[in-house]
Amino acid sequence: MDFFTQQDRARRNTRYLVVLFGLALALIVILVNALVTAFLWVGRDYNIYAGGSGWEGYLALFSWERFGVIGLAVLSTVGFVSLVRWLQLASGGKAVAESLGGRRVLRQSADPYEKRCLNIVEELSLAANMPVPALYVLPDERGINAFAAGVNPADAVVAVTRGAALQLNRNELQGVVAHEFSHILNGDMRLGIRLASLLKGITFIGDVGHFLLRMGAYGVGRSNRRSESSAALPIVGLGLMVIGWLGSLAAGFIKAAISRQKEYLADASAVQFTRDNSGIADALKVIGGFVPGSLVHSARAPEMSHIFFGEVRHRLWEGFATHPPLEQRIRRLDKDWDGQYLQRAEVRYGTEPLSENDVQTGVGRAALVAAAMASAGLADSEGTRDQASSDATFSTDEDVADSRIRDESDADALPQTLHDSVLEPLGATAMALTLVTAQRESQPLEAALAVLRSKGARGQLELVTDLLPQVRGLHPGQRFPLMATAMPALKSLSTPQYREFKTTLLSVIQSDGRIDLFEWCLFQLLRHYLDPEFLRVENSRPRYRHIAKVRAPLRQVLSVLAHQGEGDSARAFALACEELGLSGLTLAPLEECSVAEFSRGVHTLADCYPLLKPRILKAMALAAADDGEVCPVERELVIAVAAVMDCPLPPEFALG
Structure with a gap:
């Protein structure tokens, strides 16, 4: 299975699907205008003014000026509501986790299942080159599920349901958590919050219609001498409710399609992280054979369904499912699957205590995962990425441990x-x-x-x-x-x-x-x-759309990086420039590469447009690996630059 090709395909399809949200919003504007025109058309005075009836009279009432005003009003309303919802959700993953009933797991926790989850999150953080995110548990959820929330890796949290902590073994839980880490590093969390915010803005139109319908009914009950306009209020409210329902229907369908693409991407990335497809595949098989499945009963779960590992509600129609069918996900991970789910008796807390080895921190295991990722990253930088992915074999923990003894030093693990x-x-x-x-x-x-x-x-x-x-x-x-x-x-x-x-x-x-x-x-x-x-942090603002606008800071940053390696500095610098399509840049002498100038250059690059940042980091990763080995100073530089630029590290660059 070529996981890298699958990732690229999922990213490309997602871009197309996002455009459909704009089309759905345009359709809502047209429908609201049609409703207002119909409201004017059925009024007696407007029929006389129109001078006709039927379609001719209806079309005679159409006005581009009114269309623009109504369109602006609809877009402003949807935009304002979406912005308010964005501000609520963008306050950090903590707010999302707590709104879904999550409780933060502290290091002092005496629960062995929670400690095991903490250790797994810690291991994968080391392997993924990112700080350890906060862990939350949903204590009242029996279903096997998990999610990652936040706007960027700095405020990300990972949450698991109580069912996932109890029912899954260590390997399966590691696959699930790796899936959520993939969402963090692929930028899916920000997209998920945007989808939830926009969906709230669209459904708000239906909420307005519901309000008008109730107000009209209230007016009927309070006054026997109501005006024609108040009599028509319930009709307008009903029309807005229908439009809101249609809008949310379209938005829900698009959200589900986008989410399904992201789930395939995260499944593939999880295998790339752990170098083992059995963990996440078996976790999906356990969900299929578990009576509660992946259901989540929190009242806010449907709104945030697209951020979860598995489906949170039963769907009458698969088109609205935010996750691909279990069978399809499993077969993409395990082509030899016999179609049988894993039947496992439900574990109750305290009935089957974990062994000490299962609870122990997995720092050594993190080093193994990191080493595997490093070797994959080195192969990528040498142009053998596709071959490495197609020839990769998925090993057990014992296999990885044996390779660790053969290939790596015990010093790789933290004391x-x-x-x-x-x-x-x-x-x-x-x-x-x-x-x-x-x-x-x-x-x-x-x-x-x-x-x-x-x-x-x-x-x-x-x-x-x-x-x-x-x-x-x-x-x-x-x-x-x-x-x-x-x-x-x-x-x-x-x-x-x-x-x-x-x-x-x-x-x-x-x-x-x-x-x-x-x-x-x-x-x-x-x-x-x-x-x-x-603290209140002011994020960088995109200012530079083209590489040519940041030639000077790029020269400074790439020169500093090139001088840190043990190979040919000029060759490493030239390789990075070639990757970025820059010509005419020369390597700055070592004496001109001060930390102050380097810092100014990095902060200037942080103001690049989002699509430029991954290109810059990829070029830095290629320069760092030019001599066949990424030294600690080069690694630290790339990690720090990625943090300042608020951009995930390129997949080719791994902590070794």
Whole structure:
């Protein structure tokens, strides 16, 4: 199965389907105009004014001026309601999860099933090059389901139903969570919120009609001498209800079609993440053989049905299903499926406790997944992407473990003591400070510790001192994964605590009078993923539509990246320029590649239009892999630039 071809096809079809929403909105404008004209036509005075009856009299009342006014009113109403709904949903994945009855799972949870889910989310975060999103559980839902919500990876959350946590084994649950991570990295969450917002705007027309219908009925009951206009109010209300129903029917059909394409894409991407098709395929088979299936009973579930892993309601007609049929999804993942679902007795909490090994954190497993992704990414960069995907075999955990022993060093896994130290806020903040100070010796180190003393942060100072020897023993490639693991604890800080932490970190970075690339990358990564939790953030605005408009900042950024590798800097720079279609650019000398200029260049690139950003990151990934190996500094640069640009990393670039 060529998963990459399937992903490209799904993306292309989705673009076509989005256009249909605009057509549905245009149809609503036409229908509302037809309704208003009909209302005028049936009025006695307007019939006399028209000078005719039948179609001639009806058409005589048509006015382009009125058509424009009504069209503007309809579009403004739909736009305003959609904007209000967008602002509600765009406040972060937390708001969506809580509106659906979700409860946040904390690291201190004593529930072994919740701890297992936390560990899986952590593993896949490391493999996907992104900070660990908050995990929510829907405690009252027996059905097997899950969803990811948020506008971007910075405010994303992953949620699972209680049924999914209990009924699925570790491999199956990992496939489901990988599916949701695919939605995060493919940008599906933003599209899902837009669809929900627009659908609310369209259905609002029907709500207005319902209101007018009730007002007309109320007027009839209160007055025996009502005017003809008030008598016609229920008719207008009924007409608007019908139009709203037709609009929501069209919008629901298009939403379902878009969602189905995204589900195929996420299924394929989940296999790409885990390098194993059995997990997600078996999870779908369990849903098919489970009596509650994937049903979700939350009142808001139908509105957000397109963000879930499985169908949340029974559908009378498959055309309105937001997910493809289970059979089709399974056969795309497992072509040898015998058509039999997995029958599994329902697990009740506390009746079958998990083994200690099943609950243990899977940092080592995350390294295995990351290593598999890295090898796939390297093959892609060498032009063998299609061959790699078609020849890939899907391994069991034992197979992957064996390859890990053969091909990778045990140093790839995070030390357990350091991993555990960042699971609570004080340890997480101390780790960020330690990563900065661990690069220093003698006077620069003393200057950093002096900042902590001056801040009165005695507890942090002691932790930093204790952590220094262990952090200095880390492989450079382990620094960012460690901070990714610390993100949930950092997000649990209060706003004053976060402000103080950010100020202290910046003071420590600046204490030696200079900022190196790692310090810049670390600070930008933390700022990007944490600021939206505590501060009002002003997002970048698209300003540059063409690559030619950002030649100067691209030269600076690509030059800095090219100088970090161990291969030929000029060749890496030229490869990136060729990918972007740039000619005439020359590699900047190393002495001109300052961190300040690099920072300004990256923030300028953040103002590019959305379609340009993936191209730029892909070019950076190709330059980084030019010598056949992505060094830790190159990896950190690309990850930090992707964070500042608010753009997912290219699939060719993986954390190895």
